[in-house]
Amino acid sequence: MIELKNISVTFNENEKDEVDAVKNVNLTIEDGTIFGIVGYSGAGKSTLVRVINLLQRPTKGTILVDGCDLTKLAEKQLRQKRKDIGMIFQHFNLLEARTIGENVAFPLKYQGITKEKQQAKVKELLKLVGLTDKINVYPSQLSGGQKQRVAIARALASDPKILLCDEATSALDPKTTGQILKLLQKLNRKLNLTIILITHEMQVVKEICQKTAVMLNGQIVEKGEVLQVFNEPKTELTKKFIATAFRQEDILHKVIENSSLSPDETLVELSYTGKVTNEPLLADLYQRFEIKANILYGNIEYLQQVPVGKLIVSLVGSKKKISESLAYLNSKGVKVKLLNTSD
Amino acid sequence: MQALLEKYLPNVVSDPQIFVDATIQTIYMTFWAAIFGGGLGLILGVILVVTRPGGLYENKTLFWILDKFVNLIRSIPFIILLALLAVITQFIVGTTIGAKAALVPLVATVIPFFARQVETALLEVDPGLIEAAQAMGLSRLGIICRVYLREGLVGIVRVSALTMISLIGLTAMAGAVGAGGLGDLAISQGYNRFENDVTFVATLLILILVFLSQFISNLIIKKISHQ
Incomplete structure (x- = not known):
């Protein structure tokens, strides 16, 4: 379970201009759920998702992952904890100088795992995402959807319980988006993976999320079960988002x-x-x-x-x-x- | 053929050994300056990248000092640096004359030059990759070695060739402190004694070295680039 308590993130560009990217956010995410955080760009959702693995340290508040307060951990322990939290990105962030196989094996290197075990794991993961034949290919030869599959395989290499998706489908066309979402849903069911997904497309939330939160100006203005939020949206913003989802x-x-x-x-x-x-x-x-x-x-x-x-x-x-x-x-x-x- | 060479390159034909010696001296200076200057410049370049605001080891003071230091050294013309560093050269090498003595100012000028180039090359590495590596739980040193240096390798090779070529040019100036080499030969013998054929052949040899550096770096880039 992930609990965000009173999270605020303030950036001070310089002494005078302070920007509150995230304001006093409280969020609980149960194990095994697909949780969608939706909002326009600049709403603070990317910052919020980075707080969960502490890529972004909050100015205020605590993050509990399975009861463990991440903000209190030393660097080394935090790095260990991050292996339990996979992450994928809008622009995939694959290492261009390495093959697909090497990309997936990347988090497994220097962990005291034998070469054979690493290779077996890589093959298993590539099979899971349906890219077995691309193991020796470089990322530049893949399509966007394939790159995101590789990124997913890489994120799963250290057997995380949580997967953070930062606008993971925003750079993809609708058909590929659908395929990636299906894959995420499959992983959620098969591995009981908790997935936190941030997006500006309500369509994505509608497609696979069980719970959702709507963000505006760094705050969560509405949250709950997807069905309930879609049926009885409370805020104008949510209504707008839903309207786009139904076109x-x-x-x-x-x-x-x-x-x-x-x-x-x-x-x-x-x-x-x-x-x-x-x-x-x-x-x-x-x-x-x-x-x-x-x-x-x-x-x-x-x-x-x-x-x-x-x-x-x-x-x-x-x-x-x-x-x-x-x-x-x-x-x-x-x-x-x-x-x-x-x- | 022999007659033709004697007619157009009289001074070259009369003593070809000096070209062999000068080429070896130029290669000697370029090689060792590249090894020492390149190594230290690479380290300095990495430090510039990781200490800058938002870097892995953000340290505003250190970054400010190093950044200004690099600018300062790079602002001093090499020929003046030769004179300025004479005392230090005397201390390190024991003499201020010769190819070995020229190495000190050469290294001193290559370090900030290469560091700046490496810095630019490494800043080209997509910040998203650094973020992804952090999210995977890599250590900062791991990120430097496995992400920055690996993903920035093509850029580093490219700027290495540039530095190498610039270094070959600098060794010509080192002739001013009696370092020898092709540049020295072209000036002290070719120019001062009006032996234009010596200048011409020395230039030709320098050009060959430059093209060779470029050719080798292009080969390496072709091999390691997968973009």
Whole structure:
């Protein structure tokens, strides 16, 4: 378990300008979870993730990894502890002068491990990330996704319990991002690896994280289970991030632009989770309230295997019936948001 | 052929042995100055990289002193350094004349020159690699040896060739203290005695040494570069 307590990081560029990169952050990350920290660039998430392996010493606060306070360790003990915390980076940071095999073996050298054992470990790791055939190739000959796989193999060489991912997919195209995320998910399940992942893409959080925290100006403004945060975002920032993950904003604009609403039409957004998605709600509306619903946009996403649905519909009917029907939907656990009414 | 050489290079043909001696002296001075100056310059260059703000062994005072020291020595023209260091040379070598005596000012000037070049080459090493190595739990000394020097090796070889070529040029000036060598030959015999063919052949030999250094370094770079 990782516990960050009252972490603050202040950089003083010079005596006058102090920059609070991280302000009073408290975070607990359970073993075996994939935890996503999301925020715009400059939010302090890169600094925060570097506090976890003490690449960045906090100005204030303590870091407990399995109960051990890292800030109290001497350099040598800290180095030992860092072997339990792997890290991968946005730009992969592979050693260009060494082959893929040598890169993966790099953390194993000078540790009193025999050459044979090192080689066996390298082969095992390259197999795990699916790059067995590249062992004697240099990094410059690999694609971005392959480089990140090598970086992952290297980070796992010392059998860490924790893997820190600093914008690990930000330099990759969407398809490769998906593959890397799948690999991380596999490692999380297979090795019970705790993964802390920082990103500016909510898509990434949506894809594999169980828990998430949203950062703004060095502070955590929202945190919790991914499902809960996506369903009931509390802050505007979180809502914005979620909208990007569902690529909703764009579509919404187009839908509203292109729909010529007649006076008795009301445009609403319906969002629902879990088993409500299995009920024929729109048919219900017609039967009970004689409301005709026209679907303009619909989408179902799966968060942690739970379906989350979103519909944009225009409802045609009398004002009274519409408000009754919306109340009914609410009672069924559907969240309703009026987008614009005709008047 | 013989007649042609005698016609155009009369002084060269009459005493070819002096060119062999001078070449050996130039190589002697270049070699030993490169070994001592290069070794110490490499160490100084590494110290400059790791003590600078944000470096592995950040030490503002030491960095400031070394940085200014390097600038200071590099600002002094070599020909003046020869004279300035005469006392120290006398103390170390026992004489101020000859190729051996010229080594002291040569080494003294190569150290800061090479250190600055090494510093620049090592600063080219991606800071992300240093960070990755730290995250892996490497010691600071481990990072210097296994990341900086290894990843910066191509850069170091490149600046070594540059230093070598510059050093060959400096040995020519060392002729001023009677160090011998090709430069000395070109000036004291070729120029002063109006034996232009001697100057010409001495220059040719210097050029061959320069091209050879460049050629060897290019070969090495080709072998170790994987970018």
